[in-house]
């Protein structure tokens with residue numbers, strides 16, 4: 157009986173996973189007809205000097221918004237934004253610390269009070285909601301400030317309620333690199349502290365970069381709802397009363413009256429031994445923040461699904477429309493055009509939409525094409541969209557993000573960032589087979605690329621996500637694609653050199669369009685909704 161059951165189960169799983177999505181003649185024809193000149197012309201417009209680097213809040217960004225809306229209309233896409241428009245309106249808030257207002261007093265158990273020095277001892281993180289904010293409470297050392305469901309937790313031995321937590325940068329060794337990046341992400345640590353009842357955090361960067369000067373501008377960015385009641389981003393969004401950066405020397409000072417040694421404790425947590433404890437010290441902090449607000453937009457189009465049930469679910473294609481604007485002059489050029497980053501991604505999404513529209517593909521699930529603002533400001537446009545989508549939140553089944561595909565050489569193999577965490581991998585494999593592409597493992601796992609672009613905003617909201625990067629395969633003997641991309645990055649990435657006169661392989665850009673189309677189409681056609689792999693920590 158058992159044997160029969162096993163065989164039956166195997167058969168069932170074969171049936172459920174072996175139903176490749178069929179592609180009509182029209183779809184194949186339309187995929188073939190994608191015009192590399194059109195891809196080039198999208199990039200050329202968006203990367204033109206007159207758009208001045210597409211910085212949110214500038215005329216250049218609005219020109220990019222207008223271009224996308226115009227293209228959506230030309231392709232014949234339905235609006236997917238607010239109130240029947242193509243736009244999702246949001247507010248971007250720049251928060252700047254009023255340096256002169258920053259004050260902090262450290263008091264020990266016998267009541268001796270020390271005034272701490274701004275910059276030398278502490279640097280408050282601007283509060284994105286309140287102009288004046290303060291907190292006073294007992295300190296507790298909370299290690300990395302990480303709590304992994306069913307695993308390592310810095311919160312085992314302390315009661316964080318009402319306390320200000322001292323948290324060091326990083327994560328324990330021996331964690332999968334993507335998870336390390338996820339759990340050591342600042343916003344994640346702050347949110348965990350908030351959920352544990354803390355009123356503030358002191359963040360100790362164990363590997364600080366040099367370069368603080370005497371009167372620095374301490375600045376952060378968030379996206380907000382138009383009513384300005386909630387902030388969204390991957391950093392401090394204002395849930396705690398205070399958040400403060402500090403340093404290794406202060407960590408030693410905090411430990412002084414405890415019986416613990418900094419070195420021992422840091423070694424222990426690195427090895428995965430939680431070592432949190434409460435200190436007999438109190439800290440009171442106060443500071444002011446100046447806010448500057450401006451309007452910005454995500455630009456959203458809809459391809460309605462055809463299945464009467466599945467059409468109420470959505471596959472989201474995303475690409476950031478913004479770039480960094482005008483900056484340091486290099487070789488007489490101060491405009492950071494962002495041709496690859498991410499005009500090429502926006503062009504890619506426009507052509508994916510065109511395949512859906514022109515082929516009459518009629519996907520079962522609906523498709524959203526979302527160009528987001530503020531990626532370069534800290535993934536804030538996508539943070540806002542993922543938390544407040546223009547469709548019911550639970551109805552988004554997957555995100556396929558496109559950020560700087562780096563189309564500078566023939567595309568022969570791919571690295572599907574994030575796919576190994578969910579059933580999206582099946583759809584990637586289907587798409588790769590159709591195009592004769594090889595699927596590779598991430599060659600640079602320590603770069604933490606999965607958490608570094610807009611797909612991470614969707615992951616933070618529980619949505620399985622994907623971001624396809626280039627693999628290492630090349631058809632030129634002796635050619636080192638990885639080294640080539642590395643050199644390219646050094647010269648072009650976030651440089652004014654990233655313009656139309658850079659290196660492009662538009663045939664590869666076309667393959668990239670086909671690939672991402674096939675992934676979302678496969679997801680849209682498959683009744684089984686994408687899910688995180690069993691026990692995957694992103695799904696918890």
Ligand SMILES: [Zn+2]
Pocket residue numbers: 476497498531559560
């Ligand atoms: Zn980018």
